[in-house]
Amino acid sequence: MRARDLAVEYETVDVDSDALDAARLMAGGTLPALLVVDADGAPVAIMPASQLVKVLVPSYVIDDPTLAAVIDERHADRLCEALAGRTVGDCLPVKAVPPPVAAPDDTALEVAALMAQVRSPLVAVTEKGERGGTRLLGVITASHLLQQLLGAQK
Numbered sequence: 001m002r003a004r005d006l007a008v009e010y011e012t013v014d015v016d017s018d019a020l021d022a023a024r025l026m027a028g029g030t031l032p033a034l035l036v037v038d039a040d041g042a043p044v045a046i047m048p049a050s051q052l053v054k055v056l057v058p059s060y061v062i063d064d065p066t067l068a069a070v071i072d073e074r075h076a077d078r079l080c081e082a083l084a085g086r087t088v089g090d091c092l093p094v095k096a097v098p099p100p101v102a103a104p105d106d107t108a109l110e111v112a113a114l115m116a117q118v119r120s121p122l123v124a125v126t127e128k129g130e131r132g133g134t135r136l137l138g139v140i141t142a143s144h145l146l147q148q149l150l151g152a153q154k
Contacts, residue, residue, distance in 0.1 A: 003111050004104035006148055007125035007138030012037045013047070015089030022088050023052050023080065032121035035099060035139055036088060042134035043124040045096040047088055055091045056082050099124050104137060108149060111140055 012035045013022050022034055026049050036045040054062070056079040061067050083091070100114045100123045115123050122141045129135040 001108040001148060002104065003102040003106040003108075003123075003125045003140065004137055006108060006111065006140045006145060007104075008140070008144060010035060010122070010139035010141075012041070012136070013088050014038065015044070015087060015092070017088045019052070019055070019086040019088055019091050020080065020083040022047065022091075023083055026052065032141065032143075034088075035122065035124055035136075036092070037136065040133050041136050043099045043101060043126065043136060045092055046099045046120060046122065047092060048121065051093065052083070052091060055086075056080060101126050102140065103127070108145065112145060112149070115140075115142055115145065 011025055011029060011031060013025070014037055025031070026034060031049065033046050033048040035043055036047055038044050057068075061071070097118070100118045100120050102111050102114060102123050102125050104125060104127050106114075106125075111123055114120075120142075122139050124139055125137040126134045127137060
């Protein structure tokens with residue numbers, strides 16, 4: 001199996017996308033992450049669901065998790081308000097790592113090795129466009145890769 005055969009259409013956002021909309025997109029599709037693309041559609045970052053969750057949690061609770069027990073449910077239910085008015089770019093880590101990218105002809109093992117090396121829930125599959133840019137062919141998620149590899153075991 002080659003990366004081009006494993007790649008599937010996947011939700012993307014750009015850095016200017018609304019963070020709350022991105023969170024809803026993740027939650028609605030139970031996605032482990034979203035692929036962040038530039039204006040030309042080339043991958044620039046991965047927004048893991050865990051990163052959006054981190055934005056919701058007040059920094060003082062991250063610093064001292066025991067404080068989470070003293071926040072009442074009424075306030076906890078309003079955590080998503082922290083995303084209001086923010087963009088995906090606002091929620092990305094300052095040192096956002098570029099997403100792992102596979103070439104169309106990479107094998108399943110090469111994709112698996114890349115995914116394992118960078119500990120990413122997804123890998124973008126791209127090729128050079130006709131005008132020299134990068135064209136996104138699709139994404140391979142860890143769960144889809146496992147599904148395909150397990151299917152090959154039959």
